[in-house]
Amino acid sequence: MLAGVTTEPAYTLYYWPNIQGRGEFVRLTLEEAGAPYVDIARLDEAEGGGVASIFALLEARGASVAPFAPPILKHGDLVLAQTANVCAYLGERHGLVGDTDPARRHALQLQLTIADLAAEVHDTHHPVGSGLYYEEQKVEARRRTGMFLKERLPKYLGYFERQVELGGGPWLMGSTRTYVDLSLFQVLEGLAYAFPRGAAAVTASTPRLVALRDRVAALPKVSAYLASPRRIPFNEHGLFRRYPELDLSE
Amino acid sequence: MLAGVTTEPAYTLYYWPNIQGRGEFVRLTLEEAGAPYVDIARLDEAEGGGVASIFALLEARGASVAPFAPPILKHGDLVLAQTANVCAYLGERHGLVGDTDPARRHALQLQLTIADLAAEVHDTHHPVGSGLYYEEQKVEARRRTGMFLKERLPKYLGYFERQVELGGGPWLMGSTRTYVDLSLFQVLEGLAYAFPRGAAAVTASTPRLVALRDRVAALPKVSAYLASPRRIPFNEHGLFRRYPELDLSE
Numbered sequence A, B: 001m002l003a004g005v006t007t008e009p010a011y012t013l014y015y016w017p018n019i020q021g022r023g024e025f026v027r028l029t030l031e032e033a034g035a036p037y038v039d040i041a042r043l044d045e046a047e048g049g050g051v052a053s054i055f056a057l058l059e060a061r062g063a064s065v066a067p068f069a070p071p072i073l074k075h076g077d078l079v080l081a082q083t084a085n086v087c088a089y090l091g092e093r094h095g096l097v098g099d100t101d102p103a104r105r106h107a108l109q110l111q112l113t114i115a116d117l118a119a120e121v122h123d124t125h126h127p128v129g130s131g132l133y134y135e136e137q138k139v140e141a142r143r144r145t146g147m148f149l150k151e152r153l154p155k156y157l158g159y160f161e162r163q164v165e166l167g168g169g170p171w172l173m174g175s176t177r178t179y180v181d182l183s184l185f186q187v188l189e190g191l192a193y194a195f196p197r198g199a200a201a202v203t204a205s206t207p208r209l210v211a212l213r214d215r216v217a218a219l220p221k222v223s224a225y226l227a228s229p230r231r232i233p234f235n236e237h238g239l240f241r242r243y244p245e246l247d248l249s250e
Helices: A023-033 A051-059 A083-093 A101-125 A134-166 A179-194 A196-203 A207-217 A220-226 B023-033 B051-059 B083-093 B101-125 B138-166 B179-194 B196-203 B207-217 B220-226
Strands: A011-014 A037-039 A072-075 A078-081 B011-014 B037-039 B072-075 B078-081
Touching: A011 A023, A011 A051, A023 A083, A023 A179, A023 A220, A051 A072, A072 A083, A078 A083, A078 B101, A083 A101, A083 A179, A083 B101, A101 A134, A101 A179, A101 B078, A101 B083, A101 B101, A134 A196, A134 A207, A134 B138, A179 A196, A179 A207, A207 A220, B011 B023, B011 B051, B023 B083, B023 B179, B023 B220, B051 B072, B072 B083, B078 B083, B083 B101, B083 B179, B101 B138, B101 B179, B138 B196, B138 B207, B179 B196, B179 B207, B207 B220
Parallel strands: A011 A037, B011 B037
Antiparallel strands: A011 A072, A072 A078, B011 B072, B072 B078
């Protein structure tokens, strides 16, 4: 793969500059890979950054396959989108997944299940549509979040807990950490931020996931990243939003 | 990939026997591949079929990576889940995508964008939760479907229309059909079934997609499949459901 490339071009990430969002799955992968990258929209517009850089890429007509939405990774001539697809690309290039075909396909399978969970989290605060403000769909959001915390979240986290057990642990795919572990960490962190009570009620039954989350946080590169200004704090514009009225009540 | 395999095991698809659902993306790929496969849950329980076969696979503890949900493909020792992941696996094995690394990653990118669209279609009739009946969330469904038909569907189909143009056509990735075209066909068919008026209002502006849909339907193997009893009709238990009250009014 890219075997003929001798001078390695740097990675450029195109993602919204003020949120973690789906871009955070890519950022965590780049950080654990130790790969130099430019988070371009966080640069000033005068330096070619800002959200203008994202819109320019989305509107460019040069690529044979265009991205639908950020996050988008540019690497040399390759412009790649869809979060799981980008994480898999980086993971495969940087030793963050086994190098057999089944290992790679199974990692993507797990990553796509995490993406499904993340999409369901998004819809807790946007059940009617992403084109409306949360305040315009609060009634529906309460109903959907209730169902999510009661049925969907236990199902997803129970599945991942069992997966750590099946694979022999302590990581999702056995004894070596993969890019999928980084993404699961991000979801667990985000859930704890968004639903302090609702998430805790579920993770009380998933000790392996709690241990995995702590293990990811302690990886030296991840730990350094989390302590750096590159890590944007959670906020109410991203995927994981803390609206106390949606969480379980005391 | 699997280069050492000389005797090719058959494919077994595990998916709900009475709906097209997400399994249909896999069925179309298997059919166009001309690959022998068993749609196991459509066999009688006495033959090892029925939905019991799906639950048995989901509960099996032999695999190192377990599936979360159907569709699931079994191929020799490999048990693979997540629709886009399964379609990519089959597409890559059967010449339904280019054989370069960028072509495969771009195909997956497009397939994942189709999966995102399919998930949004699902949520038009299940905006609150998949654990409730449609009848328990009709009010929310009307509101969500309104937003979907007005904003999201034009955005998605406009993107795919532009992609056919960018790639040079007549297929999504240029002059050769890929597994992604089969999936886009399925979504276009499903939308026309679910929202006869709402979908037509959008596809009036996407002539390349209409032509692509017809071109897929005319592929000899797809055409034979669509005319066979293997093609389950659309119904109100699947992904695409016709609830006239959700469609655009006259």
